[in-house]
Amino acid sequence: MYSLTPGYRIPGLQRGLSPIESLATKTNAGVGAAVLMSAAITPPPVWTFGAVGAAAALLNLAPGPRSLARWAAVGYRRLRERTAPAKAFAQPGATVTWELYPEHGTMQDPQRRAAFHAAFSRALTFAGGQARQAGIQVHVTHHAATGEYTTHTQTVSVHVPKGLGHPDRVLDTLEGEYASLGALAPCTPDPIPAVAGRGPGWVELEDGRYASTARITGWPEETDGDLMPKLLLGHTAERSVAVTYRPLPAAQSRRSAKWQAAASEAFTTDKIKQAAHEMASSTAQASLVQGATLVDLDAYLTVWGHSAEHVVDARWQASLAADRHRIQLDWLIGQQHRAHVMTTPHGASTRKGTIL
16 A cells, blocks of 8 residues: 555656646647757747747746746645635546455564565556546555554545546555455545644634644655554544545556656766666556556645644654654645645545645
């Protein structure tokens, strides 16, 4: 469930380009190429070079974890939105959610955990092969509520976008795949609570809870898919972990692997980074040859509290635990009113760019 090894990730210029960003990047590249080609015939106005350069800078210069364009979008959203917009988390299509409980001790036993991850990977490979473009999303959540004892709730949600063939057939097949992983039962997610108040790095929800959410941006290979006990067990705070998987079709996986290898060779001057990229590329290529698929993913961690002071302290403790295990967190400045939804089953029916 939580196999977040680097081989699964698709490293890009930025973290998960949204459709608008992809279109803007391609348009800017096309305009830049046209300007350069026209310069061989008639020198274009100087301002055209400045416009292309400025657009490229907005899309690629990144002071911090986001580009300049993303920072501008985050600021606009924070000023415009008071709570999570419903349309951002209700994309058209078919969405089904199940509660999934693996057999006791599965995640604690390295061999059984590896077999669990292998079976889950086979389901992702099937999902990726059902479309010509990446569209099907698998969203896994794990919520740990603490009290006299800790209550665990695990869900798996699958979203099939509108217009993608026969969603019922895809969902039925995936249900059979997940039923082999443990006890599986359909469930209906609770409605998304509205945001009642906002503070520096946290939000207050209408149900009285306070939440602070971070994107997991880096993890060492030695975690071995063992994030759950590291982030959710042995703590007094209520926490949630979620992972959104976007499996790519086989043809797109091969193209992505090819272009990633070419880009790393062309634009990386650090010899150590080049060697690391070559190792990752060879691992990905070997997996593709064996029939696997590349999966674009996002992972999130939410800490909950009953007051602003409590959630701030829980956030600090989560940061310390992440540092202890060399896990990198981005606390999503300006996006907390949206981010807390990503650790609920409603995060399945989102698009890239919902959280920048």
